[in-house]
Amino acid sequence: MQVLGLFACVALALADEALPIGTLLQYPESYNAHTVTLQGVARQVQPLGPYVVMDCGNVYDSYKFVLEDATGSLDVTVPGPCEKPKGTMVPVADGDNVAVQVMISVLPSDRLPPPVKGTATAIQRLGK
DSSP: OHHHHHHHHHTTTGGGGOOOHHHHHHSHHHHTTOEEEEEEEEEEEEEOOOEEETTTEEEOSOEEEEEEETTEEEEEEEOOOSSOOSSOOOSSOTTOEEEEEEEEEEOOOSSSSOOEEEEEEEEEEEEO
């Protein structure tokens, strides 16, 4: 709940300025390494096991999900804190309507269009 609270404080007005996922996917290079706001339904929510990050140590409570809107879908990773959590909780559930602020990464590839991923910097639950 603490992570969701932190995200919610930052994300109060996210839904008002959402970019359609289809626009992002149509022009991925224009958004690479930029933070954008997306809105949609969280699907396939999956917790990620602890992992190690240099200058941070063990990272806990990370998870990923697919964000879907009427125009497309995007894989989103939510990084966890760098310390042992008091309890594990995935604050976004499958089927939640959310607004998400994400840092966009266009991955190197010979494929066209190239793979695009997002790393969440803020999340706001909008309901089911």
